Amino acid sequence: SNVQYSLSTQLNSSLFVAKCKHHSQTNASNYMYKSVPFKPSLINWAVDFLKLPAVPTAITSFNGRIYAFTEDKTIKIEPNTFYIEDIFDGAGCLGPDAVYVSDYGMAYCDNYNIYYTDGTTPRAIGDPILTSDAGIGYLDLLNTASYSPKMAFDSRTKSLVLFLTGETGAALTMQKAWAYNIARGIWNLWEYDASKFAKGTLVGKKGEILVALND
Numbered sequence: 001s002n003v004q005y006s007l008s009t010q011l012n013s014s015l016f017v018a019k020c021k022h023h024s025q026t027n028a029s030n031y032m033y034k035s036v037p038f039k040p041s042l043i044n045w046a047v048d049f050l051k052l053p054a055v056p057t058a059i060t061s062f063n064g065r066i067y068a069f070t071e072d073k074t075i076k077i078e079p080n081t082f083y084i085e086d087i088f089d090g091a092g093c094l095g096p097d098a099v100y101v102s103d104y105g106m107a108y109c110d111n112y113n114i115y116y117t118d119g120t121t122p123r124a125i126g127d128p129i130l131t132s133d134a135g136i137g138y139l140d141l142l143n144t145a146s147y148s149p150k151m152a153f154d155s156r157t158k159s160l161v162l163f164l165t166g167e168t169g170a171a172l173t174m175q176k177a178w179a180y181n182i183a184r185g186i187w188n189l190w191e192y193d194a195s196k197f198a199k200g201t202l203v204g205k206k207g208e209i210l211v212a213l214n215d
Helices: none
Strands: 004-011 012-020 032-038 039-042 049-051 058-062 065-069 073-078 083-089 099-102 107-110 112-117 151-152 161-163 175-181 185-194 199-204 208-212
Touching: 004 032, 004 058, 004 065, 012 039, 058 073, 058 099, 058 107, 099 151, 107 151, 151 199, 151 208
Parallel strands: none
Antiparallel strands: 004 012, 012 032, 032 039, 032 049, 058 065, 065 073, 073 083, 099 107, 107 112, 151 161, 161 175, 175 185, 199 208
């Protein structure tokens, strides 16, 4: 198929790719392609494509739908007939690391807030922690120029965890992460060694968060 892509996700035995390059398009960065079922390396680019309203920052599959994100939009896509089912303005995503899907819902964040959805309209959940007099609020700590936030999920406490800071120095005593308990709807601040920062996360065998540090 000769389609080059930067973002991908799978659903219903098909591979969905976005932020693409292809010889058939002068600029295919805002196109999404769908592979032939059970053949992820085979894409009929002339038929199975969808033009998005903007260049996506991340894509994922959730609750039987494909979700594509831009800097300020959430785009809900029906995967079988491959059309845009809905667009939610004002809720974007910073990148592939800033969105996480669990059995309890999907969470993601942009430059303005943190969002959560169970498949219906996304709602902002970050309002209580956006800013702080102590300088530890979400917007206070967010600095995408130096660190890309990492979204994770702790299944033991049913908490979404957002790792934020990536700087080191005398002024920073501990790295920060904000954890949102889904059942209680409350935020808790987590801290860890300031000399190291989270470069990647994944779920362990017991549902714990495994974090790859800079060393």
